[in-house]
Amino acid sequence: MTGHRKATVAALLSLIPLRGRSIMDKSGLKRVAKPSKVRRKLGYTPEVRPVRQAEDEVNQMSSRLVDAMGIPGNPSHIPAAAGPCDAIDPDFTTYYRVDHPWALWEADPDDFDTAMENLRSRLPGMGWRITKDGPMNSRARNPEIMAVHTTSGHRVAIRALKTRSGDLKPQMDVTLISPCYQAPEGTDLSRA
Template identity: 45%
Template sequence: MNKNRSAFKYMIRRTVLGSASALGLVVMMGCSSMTEPSAEQILGYQPEVREIAPAKRQVNDISSRVLDWMGVEGTVSEPAAGVRACDAVDPKLTKYYVVSHPWSIYDLRKGTFEQAMQNLRVQLPKHGWEITKDGPMKSRDKDPQIVAVDRKSHHTLTVEWLSNRAGSLKDMIGVDVDSRCYRAPEGTDIYKEK
């Protein structure tokens, strides 16, 4: 009986010590994996350090070229490119930012919306843009949509011909040009430069 009792105590002590070692290993490993991933790990690329003003100018220039490539004339919405948060890594907009320029063209005086979309299908690839989607939007109205990316600058472009608008709303083409996430230079107050 004593022999069995001693063997039992030894087995329990060994199990407890083994469990404690395993627990220590899990805690140590858990701590190392609890460090936050870097922006590069989250985004899949290293965000370029870039001043805000030139990044906004570049997006405005792209928008201007897109309008030219459409080959139509009409009323264009006024706002210029602005800064928004790079939500994946910095939703509070402290270090990282994206430049975005949503705009639209409506009340055409020359050309048609259909022509504008067709012109983009031809012009975008000629100017280094890859069309990644050309088809109906995922909406009730299934309006035409073109999505493209410039593989060199990594800007993205979404163009939507809103042709089935409710009530007295007129047809228009909505355009959105977006940059990748950039890192603002040290000491930049992003809110002041938005």
């Protein structure tokens, strides 16, 4: 994971209401939070949802974001994937969230301002509330939009990386993260 990708995920996770990183038992082994503590730690009760359904929803949201940008380019073909909901189940046994980091490649950097302006005007109509719209906290000061979906709780960070270090080409960079879900009983998350 690249440095800016880690920073994006960390920034998005900081927007999800969490009050602890993991639960430890007396032996120091990690375990799943008790249902009575899950809501308190997350600020919401995770919906029971099959993993594939949650991943498909995130992939569809990403497709709509590409369309909302309204510029030509090729989205990376990395599918959304389930991972641990660290605050309540760091061992990835019962609760999960879906992450989808992707980029729009081969887009003309001259179109990035258009993409960001399109997102500013279109995201609210798509159910997103913009929580940040301004330059990244970096030397390049590339533009960044962060938003939360008002009904589903998904979070997104979209960055127009016009200026990048070294020989890295410009790209539109997107990280989409779902809220935490509870896997249906009998689900083996290690095989999901």
